[in-house]
Amino acid sequence: MARLPIGQRIRDSRMASGISQTALARSVGISPSYLNLIEHDKRMIGGALLKRIAGALEVPLGRLSGGDDEGLASEVAELARTLAAPGLDEPAAARFVAQAPDWAAAFVQLHRRYRDATETALALSDRLSQDPALMELSHAVLTQISAIRSFAEILEQYPDLAPEERTRFCSIIAAQSDRLGSSAREMIALLDGAKNTPTPTSPRSEVDDFIHHCGNHLPVLEEAADALRRSLETAPQPLAAAIESRLVQAHGLRIRRGDPAEAASGAGRDVLTLDEGALDSTLRFQLARTLAERELGAAIDGLIQDDRLTSDEARQIARRALANYAAGALLFPYAPFHEAAERSRYDIDRLGQRFAGSFEQIAHRLVTLRRPGAEGVPFAFLRADPAGNTSKPFSIPGLRMPRLGGACPLWALYRALATPDRTIAQLAETPNGEQYLFIARSQSKRAPSFAGAPVSYSVMLGCDAAYGERIVYFDGFASGKRSLATPVGFTCRSCARVGCAQRAQAPVRAGGPAKNEGSQPTAQHGMMAD
Amino acid sequence: MGARILIAEDEPFIVESLSFLLSREGHEVDAVDTGSEALRAVQRRRPDLLLLDIMLPETNGFDVLRRLRAAPGLEELPVMVLTAKGQEADRKRMMELGADDFVTKPFSNRDLLARVASLLGAAARPAG
Secondary structure, three states: OOOHHHHHHHHHHHHHHHHHHHHHHHHHHHOOHHHHHHOOOOOOHHHHHHHHHHHHOOHHHHHHHHHHHHHHHHHHHHHHHHHOOOOHHHHHHHHHHHHOOOHHHHHHHHHHHHHHHHHHHHHHHHHHHHOOOHHHHHHHHHHHHHHHHHHHHHHHHHHOOHHHHHHHHHHHHHHHHHHHHHHHHHHHHHHHHHOOOOOOOOHHHHHHHHHHOOOOOHHHHHHHHHHHHHHOOOOOOHHHHHHHHHHHHOOOOEEEOOHHHHHHOOOOEEEEEEOOEEEHHHHHHHHHHHHHHHHOHHHHHHOOOOOOOHHHHHHHHHHHHHHOOOOOOHHHHHHHHHHHHHHHHHHHHHHHHHHHOOHHHHHHHHHHOOEEEEEEEOOOEEEEOOOOOEEEEEEEEEOOOOOOOOOOOOOOHHHHHHHOOEEEEEEEEEEOOOOEEEEEEEEEEEEEEOOOOOHHHEEEEEEHHHHHOOOOHHHHHHHOOOOEEEEEOOHHOOOOOOOOOOOOOOOOOOOOOOOOOOOOOOEEEEEEEE | OOOOEEEOOHHHHHHHHHHHHHHOOOOOOEEOOOOOHHHHHHHHHHOOEEEEEOOOOOOOHHHHHHHHHHOOOOOOEHHHHHHHHOHHHHHHHHHHHHOOOOEEEOOOHHHHHHHHHHHHHHOOOOOO
């Protein structure tokens, strides 16, 4: 990740506040010449001094540190790579964002719209070339046109036709024209039905932005969930049972187990159908989310009044994401969960047993442990389906989770797909030499059944290897031997490891020769977890 | 002198226009509307040319062509395939399977007749 020019931000903010260099330098206790060097990015700055400057300028720290813009810069860089424009590298993207943040945001918006349109076009073109009904219809249309054309040409080219032949051919043309009309109407109806097939991705990206902006920690929901749980814990029964009886008694909900797809059409708002094939942890989560939607709706609605969410669709996705957050906060209460996480050294299985949560639920909750003063290890998060499509990206500084397409195929996220129900730990070394700990596992969301379709995802947490000592999954790498690390990249497009055997796309190199490093996947510790 | 031409096409109006056009050229025309019938008719009547639609019911045009080319004595039978526009991939596949020529629907009568004449001419001239 390229460093953003902090100096320029300080200078811009200072000039916007109308404060002279000398005055600012004095108020933060440094010499004007030193401040001048900082403002021209000739000196590194961070920590306490940056905080003091932010305080003196009365601006949020994130605006100066570039934390606010880091996601934006990364997305600009990512789209520059997809455009395969070699001059547009990460430092250039960072400069662009720093100099013209509004334009950069508009640029990203435009690119998202463009992606939506491209995906829609691809989906429609797939449909045209693969949908058997459409193929049959287009064949019929072409055949009808052929008959019309051929008989029209016969009428024109053979003046010696017998009168009855002429009459018959004219009537064939008329009849085929009629059929052509109905074929065309059928085709339009079919394409109309296809209109809703492609789902635009922009609303989801907006929600990702929004969650990112909140740092994936929402004190309002934490407090509301705590209060809700306290009101439930007066009953002498386990939490899940208390949630269920609250839904029944206070909300008049009828809860039944069955096939949710069948129930969705007939059941009203007062019936909650729990998927009978789902795992217990999934069912508990579903109950908690339903209660959060019913009782914490006001808090959630307050949060989604945010400029980052520009459409009803985005707000709806955000509402769902926040209800999931609240459900996590309800089932895995912050203080005891954080304490248990630290004590078990982030052993996800232990936490799963204690709090009755799935790997994904626990992993997701770990990402939200960002309460000031009681912070857990900062984790990034990413999920992939068996086809490799990623979702729910959450990045941390330096470890950017891709939101377009797939990530590096060497990541533990994908290895985990090959070994379901095993936790994979990987010490990943990025091309710039930074090391991260990846913890991944793929798990089914449903109880085993021969007939039912499996629904499975691979879920990965990633954190800076510097936190390794606090994490049980790091123990196998603690010797510090470099050979234990797996050289990885972020995406093929951005990766300079030319010798990589898993390369899926040619790299776009922005200046500088490509590094030819050994890239064989080396160490991975597969730990039997069950 | 006219040739014997077999049309394998399930759309009756296309059969009617093709029959009209080819008869006017002095050919003797027969028609079938499924792939399996086409295979039987070829064995029985030994036509000089087969006009074969790809989207045939039962046995499609690909299978007909594959089996024709594997049948003794039919490897050399000239086959002209009728395809619909936009089936470029199909056309390539048919060529690999041994089709001699293509006509794309909607076709022009003149173009179709010229191609038929050229195929029959080529077939009539012994190689070498």
